[in-house]
Amino acid sequence: MKTFYLWIWVVLGAISIHSKSHAQCQLVEPAIELNSVSPSGSDCIVNVNLSFTIDKNNGNKYTYVHLWKPTEYPDIDYKKAPKLADLGNVLATLAISTDGSATLLSTYSADEDVIPLFTGLNLIEEDLGSNVYRITIENIQFAVPGACEALPILKGDVWSSQAQSANPPVHCYNEGFNLQINDPVITGKINCNEPDGPRTYDLSIVSTSPTAFEVSYTLYLDDGVLTNGETTFGAGDTPIYTSGPTNLSASQPIQSKEEPYTYGLLEDKRTIWVVLNGPSLPNAIVAELKNGCTITLPVTLARFNGSLLDNAVSLSWTTTEEAGSSHFDIERSTDAREFIQLGRVQAKGNSAATQQYLFVDAKPLAGNNYYRLRMVDLDGKFEYSRTIAVDNGANSVAFELMGNPASTREIKFLLKNENASNVNLYDLSGRAIRFSLSHTGNEFVLKPKNGISSGLYILSLQRSNASTLTRKVLVP
Structure with a gap:
């Protein structure tokens, strides 16, 4: 059984417990682990594990958890313990005693007509020291009406008391937390295959949905540019694979093992980004396949690209x-085969930070131009980069951004030897953005009709030969 995760998300990223007396409740880091979902008529049977950290000395001898659909979430006054009528259409109730060793209770002391989930559940208690414990309750199963078509965000309340009685005082409570189902889930890794390589990747995209739905995904090779020491999905990342429409469900996962991919010489430390889209997904899902492979060279080259401009070639x-x-x-x-030196750019010398370099060949040859870097160390040792090719033929297509990020929210680009009417702009979820276009010679300015928010966008050119060129644009 695959394991998927749901997390309880709360405003400001932490659980805010409302204290009702001097006995301050401590219940933090709640999380829900989704084991499975299965249809049952028009309902969906959800099976989860619930875990949280609790301080037994602070008003938490008896703790109760309630779950609802958001549309049926009640307004409860926690001046008193909620009764059956207060709970309304509650989906599930759990009763937990932490008076001594944690145990599950088969009764809800505030109202005997409320039947908490008890049968078949397993409770695990981990002592973290100083009377703080991590409690996990496994195999919690309940029905959610109509949930299998679109797994919902549930809402929940937690309240605690020092007494087990029909009218116990509520010492503290946490109301209205969201139970977010994170689905589909993307996992994978890059296989180093040392010492000879080549690198390959494993990819797994899984869903708990019993009903198949359509998705597609694109893989991007990271450009090696670090933000605060971390890789980020950005405009310079290079697309290396795009899938066609594929059905995804609990019984139809998307899985690849030891899949080879293209990368250049000295560029094999780059990670891979996975962007998943689908008509039924509310947004694109982005995940990173980490690269833990090592290279011991004076220079770690993350990217080497060449672009045809109007009358020149830009190398970066x-x-x-x-x-x-x-x-x-x-x-x-x-x-x-036979190379000549065009120019020289001084290196930074010693640096653990990302460094970017640029060189312009102002007089490229007609036809194909092949470029490489000779990376020279202070002691005279050197390594060659991979060789890249830029076509400067009479009918060669130039399609390059002129400034990225697009700080003015107008996207400027160069287009040569193709029809500008075949240019489109999309967000990462595949939604088309309407725009107007103006140009001077081969330089174009794209203005979105209704403005656009910050984020990454895809500028796409459908070429006359049926191929497609894309450029990622960052709007700050």
């Missing part, structure tokens, strides 16, 4: 680590 590269590096020689060839 990014390093994530430099140790004793001297300079980069930029070399060009007409046949990818």
